[in-house]
Amino acid sequence: MEFTFTEEQEMLRTSARDFLETECTEKLVREVEDGDQGYSPELWKKIADLGWLGLVYPEQYGGAGMNVVDLAVLYEEFGRAMFAGPHLSTVVLGGMVVLEAGSDAQKADILPKIADGSKIIALALTEPESAWDMKKTWDPEGVTVSATAEGDNYVIDGAKLFVHDAVVADDILVVTRTKTGGDPADGITLFLVDAKSQGVSVTPLITIAGDKQCEVVFNKVKVPKANIVGELNGGWAPMSKAMQVATVMLCAQMLGAGQRLLELSVDYAKTRIQFDMPIGINQYIQEHCVFLLRDVNGARWSTYLAAWKLAQDEPCDFEVSVAKAWGSDAHEHACWCAHQVHAGVGYTVFDGVVPLYSRRGKTLQLYMGDTAYHKEKIATILEGWPGPEKPKGEPLGLWKEIPEVRWIPEWWNEFDKGT
Amino acid sequence: MDFNYTEEQEKLRQEVHEFFSSNLPSDYRPRGVGGTGTTMEQFKFWMDLQRKAGAKGYLTPGWSKASGGLGLSDMEQGVVAEETSYWGATWPGSQGIRVCGPPLHVFGTEEQKSTFLPGIAKGEVIWYQAFTEPDAGSDEANVSLRATEEDDHYILNGQKTFITAPGPADYLYTLARTQDVIPKHRGISLFLIDAHSPGISYGALATMGIFTVDIFFDNVKVPKTRLLGELNRGFYHAMVTFEFERSTTGAAAGARRGLEELIEFCREEKRNGQPLLKDPAVRDLLADRAIEMELSWLQGWFAAWHFSQRDKLGSPPPEAGGLHTKAVSADRAKQLINAMGLYGQLHRGSKYCKYEGRAAMGWMSSRSTHPAGTIEVNKIVLAGRGLGLPRIPAKFNKEIRAAVEGVEV
Numbered sequence: 001m002e003f004t005f006t007e008e009q010e011m012l013r014t015s016a017r018d019f020l021e022t023e024c025t026e027k028l029v030r031e032v033e034d035g036d037q038g039y040s041p042e043l044w045k046k047i048a049d050l051g052w053l054g055l056v057y058p059e060q061y062g063g064a065g066m067n068v069v070d071l072a073v074l075y076e077e078f079g080r081a082m083f084a085g086p087h088l089s090t091v092v093l094g095g096m097v098v099l100e101a102g103s104d105a106q107k108a109d110i111l112p113k114i115a116d117g118s119k120i121i122a123l124a125l126t127e128p129e130s131a132w133d134m135k136k137t138w139d140p141e142g143v144t145v146s147a148t149a150e151g152d153n154y155v156i157d158g159a160k161l162f163v164h165d166a167v168v169a170d171d172i173l174v175v176t177r178t179k180t181g182g183d184p185a186d187g188i189t190l191f192l193v194d195a196k197s198q199g200v201s202v203t204p205l206i207t208i209a210g211d212k213q214c215e216v217v218f219n220k221v222k223v224p225k226a227n228i229v230g231e232l233n234g235g236w237a238p239m240s241k242a243m244q245v246a247t248v249m250l251c252a253q254m255l256g257a258g259q260r261l262l263e264l265s266v267d268y269a270k271t272r273i274q275f276d277m278p279i280g281i282n283q284y285i286q287e288h289c290v291f292l293l294r295d296v297n298g299a300r301w302s303t304y305l306a307a308w309k310l311a312q313d314e315p316c317d318f319e320v321s322v323a324k325a326w327g328s329d330a331h332e333h334a335c336w337c338a339h340q341v342h343a344g345v346g347y348t349v350f351d352g353v354v355p356l357y358s359r360r361g362k363t364l365q366l367y368m369g370d371t372a373y374h375k376e377k378i379a380t381i382l383e384g385w386p387g388p389e390k391p392k393g394e395p396l397g398l399w400k401e402i403p404e405v406r407w408i409p410e411w412w413n414e415f416d417k418g419t
Numbered sequence: 420m421d422f423n424y425t426e427e428q429e430k431l432r433q434e435v436h437e438f439f440s441s442n443l444p445s446d447y448r449p450r451g452v453g454g455t456g457t458t459m460e461q462f463k464f465w466m467d468l469q470r471k472a473g474a475k476g477y478l479t480p481g482w483s484k485a486s487g488g489l490g491l492s493d494m495e496q497g498v499v500a501e502e503t504s505y506w507g508a509t510w511p512g513s514q515g516i517r518v519c520g521p522p523l524h525v526f527g528t529e530e531q532k533s534t535f536l537p538g539i540a541k542g543e544v545i546w547y548q549a550f551t552e553p554d555a556g557s558d559e560a561n562v563s564l565r566a567t568e569e570d571d572h573y574i575l576n577g578q579k580t581f582i583t584a585p586g587p588a589d590y591l592y593t594l595a596r597t598q599d600v601i602p603k604h605r606g607i608s609l610f611l612i613d614a615h616s617p618g619i620s621y622g623a624l625a626t627m628g629i630f631t632v633d634i635f636f637d638n639v640k641v642p643k644t645r646l647l648g649e650l651n652r653g654f655y656h657a658m659v660t661f662e663f664e665r666s667t668t669g670a671a672a673g674a675r676r677g678l679e680e681l682i683e684f685c686r687e688e689k690r691n692g693q694p695l696l697k698d699p700a701v702r703d704l705l706a707d708r709a710i711e712m713e714l715s716w717l718q719g720w721f722a723a724w725h726f727s728q729r730d731k732l733g734s735p736p737p738e739a740g741g742l743h744t745k746a747v748s749a750d751r752a753k754q755l756i757n758a759m760g761l762y763g764q765l766h767r768g769s770k771y772c773k774y775e776g777r778a779a780m781g782w783m784s785s786r787s788t789h790p791a792g793t794i795e796v797n798k799i800v801l802a803g804r805g806l807g808l809p810r811i812p813a814k815f816n817k818e819i820r821a822a823v824e825g826v827e828v
Contacts, residue, residue: 001494002421003721069420266806281809283795286802293806294739294746301717308420322713325706375706382705383686383696388679391443391506398460399448401768401775407625409457415587418620 003301008066009073016074019050020081026353032084036204037168038212039085044117053091054115057099061111068245072252072307079256082353082360084211086120086165092246094121094173097190101230101238106192110171122169122195124160124216125239131161134373138243140184140236145218147176147189152225154178156191156218164367166202166214169195174218179233190235192227193218209363244320245310247368251303251323254331254364257357258296261338264354265289269341279341288337295330295337302326318381325374328365335361428498431491435477435502442468448775449507449676452585455630455780456767462511462586466542469510473542477503478516486524486532487540493727497668497720504669505676511586515539515546519592522609522659526648535590535611544589547614549579549634550657556581556789557796559594560604560654564636566595573597573610573641579634581624583790588614588621591634598651602813609653611645628784667741668723671716678708681755684774695758704754711747715740737805742797745788752778752785 005013023043032040047053056071057063071092078087095114098106113119130142145158156176166172172193179187193200199221205213230238266289269280279285306323309316335358339346346354365371424432450457452465472478473487480499482488491499510516520539523532538544555561564577575595591612598606612619618639624631648656682705685695695701718740725735756763756778767776788794802808811819821827 001424001720001724003724004420006420266808269808278809280802281811283799283802286806286808287798289806289808290739290742290798290801293737293801294743297718297739298714298743301721302714304420305422305717308422318709319713322710326710326714375703375710378706378709379696379702382678382682382709385679385682387683387686388449388676389440389505390445391440391447393440393442393444393447395446396444396464397446398444398458398464399446399450401772402456402458403768403770405766405768406456407630408623409452409455409462409586409630410459411457411462411587412584412623412630414459415621416615417622418615418618 005073009070012070013073013077015050016052016077017080019046020077020083024081024083026082026356029082029084029356033210036212038165039168044085047085047087048115048117051115053087053117054111056091057095057111057115061099061107062115063111067311068248069304069307069311071245072248072304075249075252076256076259079253079258079364080260082257082356084360086122086168088246088249089123089165089169090114090119090121092249093123093242094171096242096245097173097229097238098192100241101190101235106229110192119170120165120168121171121173121192122163122166122214122216124163124166124172124174126160126162128159128161134370135376138369138373140188143175143177143184143188145174145176147174147178147191147223149178149225150222153222154189154191154225154228156193156221156223158218160216160218162205163202163214163216165212166195166216167204167212171195172200172216173229175235175239185236187233188236188239189232190229190239191223192229193221193223197221197223207363209360211360211363213363243368244306244316247320247324248303248306248310250364250368251299251306251327254327254361255296255299255303257361257364258292258299258331258334261334261354261357262289262292262296265292265338265341268345285341288340292334292337295334299323299327299330318378321369321374321377321381324369325371325378328369328374329371331361331365424498428495431495432498432502435499438472438475438477439502439506439508442471443506443508449680451507451509452511455625455628457630465508465511466586468508469512469542471542472503472508472510473540476540478510478512478542479520479540482520482524482536482540486536493723497723500667500669501672504673507673507676509585510542511545512539512542513585514548514583514592515544515590518548519546519590519611522647522656523611525659526609526656528644530644531611531647538589545586546590546592547582547584547588547632547634549582549591549593549612551581552578553580557793560602560607562594562596562603562607564593564595566597566608566610566641568597571643573643573646575610575612575618575636575639575641577636579636581626581631582634584630584632590614591619594653594657597653600651604654606651607654608650609647609656610641611647612639612641616640627786668716668719670741670744671712671719674708674712674715678705678712681705681708681774688773698758700754700758704751704758707747707754708751711744711751715744737801739801739805742794742801745794745797748788749785752782756782 028040051064052074054063055066059065091114095111098110126137127142127144130136136142147154147156156174172195174191174193176189176191177187178189199219201217203215207213269285269289270278272279302323306316306319309319338354342354345352348355452462476489477499479488480491481496483490516539523535552562552564566573566575591614593610593612594607595610596606597608600606616639618637620635622633624633685701688695725732759778762773763778765772765776766779803810
């Protein structure tokens with residue numbers, strides 16, 4: 001067991017932090033929030049040049065051949081810097097599905113374009129109905145938008161909601177239902193749809209994070225069969241795999257953001273003077289800081305354990321859900337503690353970063369499943385656990401229950417009490 | 420980054436696993452020996468198993484072979500701790516093993532070491548950590564049990580209280596005041612005392628969880644050869660315990676066993692025609708416990724790993740996992756007792772009692788978080804030492820006390 005990062009990971013962390021501190025400033029974050037694109041094209045170009053858009057793709061597709069743990073290191077820094085942009089949509093949820101399930105031609109066409117920054121992808125998964133019910137939102141049960149075969153094409157009809165980054169997407173990866181009845185996971189087909197196709201209409205929603213989540217309506221949109229990614233009816237497996245990576249990347253972002261909130265809060269508690277004392281001398285304030293530490297510490301290794309398992313290609317449903325269940329609630333709580341320490345200063349809209357973290361944090365908590373969703377996943381896994389292991393020794397009959405309350409153990413009666 | 424056990428560690432685990440699996444009776448309940456209602460037969464069983472484990476070196480795997488251990492590395496010790504905790508084995512001699520043994524190693528004379536260490540390692544003796552006093556709880560440095568020098572010995576007078584008593588004591592690992600000085604922790608010394616020295620007497624102090632005792636010292640003669648380490652340095656010597664004992668990997672393994680037992684109960688017990696496992700409140704509780712188990716596993720192993728690298732990495736970063744476990748333990752106990760309806764209040768042994776009364780027992784023992792410091796003290800220490808937040812300077816303590824008590828300073 002080793003709780004270490006490689007030299008390359010440490011270098012990536014350092015260079016990412018330096019770069020983002022200079023380039024992804026609070027000012028830029030606010031400009032992106034106020035703009036209507038949800039990202040800065042200039043910054044996007046720069047991170048493409050740094051290789052961050054192809055980080056986890058093989059070199060033959062213009063990537064750097066790194067793994068999910070490396071990506072998590074970068075995402076931790078994204079979280080710290082509040083990086084806003086279609087990275088998760090494009091690189092993870094779009095690109096990693098193509099990498100996993102796409103044809104050679106699709107991979108050769110799409111991945112290099114993602115890596116050089118010339119293609120942005122949005123994932124259209126959640127729907128107006130499924131978004132109500134967190135138990136279904138991220139599961140195949142929630143997918144009802146249909147795709148019907150019609151000659152060499154499929155016709156997609158229906159509405160998707162809470163589609164991140166659709167306003168700037170070149171392609172939309174649409175999760176559709178092509179078969180009903182039986183296992184809901186059987187009958188999901190993924191289509192890569194040109195966002196400019198006839199019948200696609202995109203309407204941005206107004207979220208508290210100021211990100212660009214959208215309603216995307218597909219009105220009898222014709223898509224060539226060649227645009228299917230993976231198997232017909234077999235799209236859920238590659239989709240859920242990419243969603244696991246995305247889930248862990250959200251955890252990494254919350255970890256980075258949480259660590260920054262901890263630092264800001266402790267610093268503020270030490271320097272803000274009231275009643276002639278730093279407010280951090282008060283134990284109520286100290287408790288907020290201690291719980292911030294608790295929230296962030298718990299998130300760190302649970303996130304990296306899940307990332308490491310993904311990188312090893314080991315089954316890790318449990319670890320991913322633990323990371324996100326803890327991560328989401330802990331981040332909510334960390335933001336709340338930071339608000340409490342900062343009081344009014346943490347409540348403004350146009351100044352200070354605590355409110356920025358807090359508003360944006362809510363999206364990270366909800367996306368790919370909140371705590372309740374992942375706790376239910378965990379409970380389902382626990383149902384399949386074996387019982388406790390029974391030892392093999394001869395039974396002794398020593399643990400029969402006595403029908404009375406005994407607060408004092410029997411040996412006490414024979415003990416020499418010296419009186 | 421690597422979260423796998425090594426092959427050697429797995430092999431060691433198998434050995435320890437086999438020891439417990441073959442030596443525990445198939446009808447045992449993993450309840451330890453410290454709880455209320457331990458019978459004489461149960462106590463004798465655990466003492467017997469403790470001796471068997473001692474013979475294998477499993478009680479003190481980190482100690483040298485000469486001291487009765489196995490000379491295992493920090494990480495390997497973590498594996499032994501995991502297996503031991505998984506089977507719910509809490510040793511009657513655990514205070515000797517975990518608390519008294521480490522400083523004895525570091526500060527003991529050769530005579531003290533050869534007298535006391537083998538008995539601890541072999542699992543033959545029971546030590547009590549006699550630190551807490553009526554006026555020295557969280558404020559450990561406020562010890563007032565008085566040790567007065569006289570010829571070749573010390574005379575001890577005073578009282579200890581809330582001393583955890585998992586069985587009849589053989590020795591007391593005792594903090595006593597040997598000098599009146601400010602700051603108070605510079606006048607405290609450590610003594611290794613025969614539990615049945617003339618003048619020592621005991622009184623039962625039953626709690627809602629573990630059994631504890633009062634210890635009274637009335638002109639107790641302790642030879643000078645039983646002073647551990649330097650005079651007046653006992654408070655610092657005792658701290659070595661916490662340096663030595665970073666192996667918290669057992670906690671998660673114990674939590675896993677507890678969770679497995681609870682899941683099994685919830686699978687078999689039915690309500691409204693379906694297993695308790697399907698109850699939303701129960702699912703919520705199980706998931707919470709699984710998350711905490713996983714985090715505890717990570718934090719335990721991170722601590723063990725960090726300690727194993729201490730020459731390179733120095734002291735570990737501030738850690739709040741133990742604090743979290745404490746902070747939520749009462750919530751978890753409450754969730755369980757509430758999930759059991761009216762049955763939740765039944766004590767074990769009662770007619771109609773379910774799940775061996777563990778909901779009620781767990782709820783009662785969760786009423787306090789004081790062992791190894793109350794949660795409130797833990798937070799203050801973590802805020803001060805861990806995060807560097809300011810603390811109220813000690814020089815104001817008297818003023819504050821005077822203000823509360825309404826007296827002039």
